[in-house]
Amino acid sequence: MWTIFTNNFGMFMEGLGYTLGASLLSLFFSLIIGTIFALLQINPSRTARIFGRIYVEFFRNVPLLVITMFFYVVIPRLGIPLSGFAAGSIGLTLYTSAFIAETVRAGIQSVDPGQMEAARSNGMTYVQAMRYIILPQAIKITVPPLGNQFINLVKNSSVLAFVAGFDLMYQGNLIASTTFETTTTYAIVGILYLIITLPMSYGMTYLDHRWSGRNTREEA
Amino acid sequence: MSMIEFHDVEKYYGKFHALYHINLTVEKGEVVTIIGPSGSGKSTLLRTINGLERISSGQLIVNNFDLADKKTDMNRTRKNVGMVFQHFNLYANKSVLDNITLGPRLVLKESKDKAEEEARALLDLVGLSEKAKSMPNQLSGGQQQRIAIARSLAMKPQAILFDEPTSALDPEMIGDVLNVMKKIAEQGMTMIVVTHEMGFAEEVGDRVVFMDNGHILEDSKDVRSFFEKPKDERAQEFLSKVINH
Numbered sequence: 244m245w246t247i248f249t250n251n252f253g254m255f256m257e258g259l260g261y262t263l264g265a266s267l268l269s270l271f272f273s274l275i276i277g278t279i280f281a282l283l284q285i286n287p288s289r290t291a292r293i294f295g296r297i298y299v300e301f302f303r304n305v306p307l308l309v310i311t312m313f314f315y316v317v318i319p320r321l322g323i324p325l326s327g328f329a330a331g332s333i334g335l336t337l338y339t340s341a342f343i344a345e346t347v348r349a350g351i352q353s354v355d356p357g358q359m360e361a362a363r364s365n366g367m368t369y370v371q372a373m374r375y376i377i378l379p380q381a382i383k384i385t386v387p388p389l390g391n392q393f394i395n396l397v398k399n400s401s402v403l404a405f406v407a408g409f410d411l412m413y414q415g416n417l418i419a420s421t422t423f424e425t426t427t428t429y430a431i432v433g434i435l436y437l438i439i440t441l442p443m444s445y446g447m448t449y450l451d452h453r454w455s456g457r458n459t460r461e462e463a
Numbered sequence: 464m465s466m467i468e469f470h471d472v473e474k475y476y477g478k479f480h481a482l483y484h485i486n487l488t489v490e491k492g493e494v495v496t497i498i499g500p501s502g503s504g505k506s507t508l509l510r511t512i513n514g515l516e517r518i519s520s521g522q523l524i525v526n527n528f529d530l531a532d533k534k535t536d537m538n539r540t541r542k543n544v545g546m547v548f549q550h551f552n553l554y555a556n557k558s559v560l561d562n563i564t565l566g567p568r569l570v571l572k573e574s575k576d577k578a579e580e581e582a583r584a585l586l587d588l589v590g591l592s593e594k595a596k597s598m599p600n601q602l603s604g605g606q607q608q609r610i611a612i613a614r615s616l617a618m619k620p621q622a623i624l625f626d627e628p629t630s631a632l633d634p635e636m637i638g639d640v641l642n643v644m645k646k647i648a649e650q651g652m653t654m655i656v657v658t659h660e661m662g663f664a665e666e667v668g669d670r671v672v673f674m675d676n677g678h679i680l681e682d683s684k685d686v687r688s689f690f691e692k693p694k695d696e697r698a699q700e701f702l703s704k705v706i707n708h
Contacts, residue, residue: 251667279681360551361611366542366570366618379556 247427253419258414259435261328265400265410266439266461269335269462270393277343284348289371295344302341307402310334331403331410335454339396350385351377383454388449392439393444401436466491466622466653467512472521474507475679480668481507485521491621496527496664499674500701501676505657506660507640508674509624512655515542527622542570545615545623548632551607553599559610563617578617585613589643609643622653629660631696641667661705665690673698 248255283295302310311334318325325333354377362372404412415432419425467489474482482504489495497505510516512525514537523530528540554562563585564578573581586592589609599607608628615623623646628636639664648654648667658664664671664686672690673681681698683689693699 346698355552357548357550358554360515361546361548362517362553363537364541364544364546365566366538367566367616368538373567376556377556382698460465 244427247418247422248431251414251422252376254414254418255411255431255435257409258411258432259439261399261403261412261413262436263402263439264448265332265335265403265408266397267326267395268332269339271394272336273343274389275338276340278347279375280340280344281351282373283348284344285351291421299341302337305338307338307399308405310338311402311406312351318368323411327403327407328409331400331406331408333394334402334426336402338399339392342392342395346388347381347385349388350381352385354380386454387447387451390443390450393449394443397439397443398436416447427456465489465496466526467504467655468522468524469520470524471614472511472523474511474516474517475519476502476694478700481677482511483678484517487672487682489653489655489680490620492651493669494648494656494667495670496668497655497657497674498659498664498701499634500662501679503674505674506626507677509626509655509657512624513541515546520672525559535647540674542618545620546563547608547611547625547628548624549627551599551611552554553607553610553614555599556643556694557599558595559591559597559599559602559611562599562610563614566614576630581612585616588614588616588646590639596646603636604632605639606687608632608636608640612643612647618648620652623647625654625656625658627657627659629658645684658695659705661690661702673701 263351280295280308283291284299286292286295311331314325314333315327315330358376358380359372362376363369367375400410401412402408403410404416407413411432413429419428421430466486468486469485472482472485473480479682485508489545496597499505507516510571511518511523511530516528518531519530525540526543527536530537530540535684553559557565560579560582563582564573566629567573567581568575569579582635583592583595586595588613591606591609591613594602594606594610599610602610610639612623612628615646627642629640631639638662641660644654644656644663645667656668669684669685670682671686673695675697681693681695682691683693691703693702
């Protein structure tokens with residue numbers, strides 16, 4: 244096992260790098276897009292809510308691989324060239340953002356409605372109430388389930404292997420098919436994924452324990 | 464000049480008729496208490512005044528703003544009308560001081576120093592100066608409610624609405640909250656108080672309104688004789704039940 248790892252060290256590390264890169268990019272953008280669609284879904288405007296709902300239901304219910312293939316195969320035909328890495332990262336972002344939208348929406352809706360009423364009665368606009376009162380409380384409730392989404396995101400990044408995205412899974416496939424040491428290679432790939440996801444998992448448990456049931460102090 | 468005017472106001476939730484034909488005028492500086500059984504529309508009536516509930520028809524004028532008019536800027540109206548809730552609704556993520564200063568800073572654009580100076584004076588008024596740095600969940604219900612009153616006063620409102628402010632409190636906390644409300648009433652604040660505290664209604668109220676099933680059944684400026692013997696039959700029945708308890 245060790246020789247397979249050391250002989251192909253460069254490929255494994257390149258794969259790890261692409262996996263981390265795609266994950267971080269998708270994490271960043273899916274968090275922004277997801278929050279926007281969460282806010283749309285609870286917006287007072289009916290049109291905004293319907294639009295938000297359609298987006299979420301679409302990307303949540305279409306397989307990640309289908310979305311990714313669309314960007315890898317269909318979009319380039321329209322004259323916009325996308326690398327496997329780019330197509331994979333876009334697919335991951337859109338897919339994950341739908342789940343994040345649901346998580347953030349649930350977090351916002353679990354904040355006592357009295358908080359919004361108090362803020363509005365206090366003269367704040369809807370946006371001010373969201374920004375200063377509702378979202379800060381929602382974020383704390385949302386952190387543990389968001390952690391799960393991020394772990395899923397890292398694992399789902401293996402979709403890049405299907406579109407030549409140079410990620411860990413892609414490199415693993417290459418190494419397995421050239422060395423024929425399939426068991427060992429995929430075991431190593433699995434361990435490398437665990438090295439990313441396990442610390443995330445423990446980090447989330449830690450934050451959850453620290454925040455559960457009480458509000459920490461923060462500045463206005 | 465009248466502060467709040469209801470003219471033939473109706474309120475429906477879907478098919479449910481929550482408020483029937485409400486006509487009510489509240490003058491500046493008046494302390495009006497609204498009493499009646501649960502589900503009689505008292506809270507709904509109160510919540511229409513700062514637009515937390517929209518009226519279905521009729522006219523509602525608050526501080527010269529017509530609330531039925533879609534063009535009315537509710538944020539501007541709410542600036543002038545404070546609200547104190549049954550469950551306090553202090554901002555759970557903010558300290559006591561920030562709870563009081565946030566509105567003045569964001570809405571009235573006051574400087575941090577000025578807002579905090581005023582907040583400390585209000586904390587003194589409600590007798591909780593030492594709690595400025597506490598978080599809401601470190602306070603008792605009675606303390607939270609007094610902070611909520613300070614928070615609404617910080618906006619220097621024209622009127623304050625109280626929605627059953629003592630209903631969620633332990634009996635020994637109620638007196639502290641009522642005393643603060645009495646102090647504010649004595650300073651001439653326009654107050655509309657939905658309450659089950661008949662003693663407060665009788666002692667502090669300038670006027671008492673009795674509601675049942677979405678109707679205003681009695682509206683009396685002679686508070687003392689209302690509590691001795693209301694004219695309306697259902698009000699008589701209600702009072703005898705509440706007071707004999």
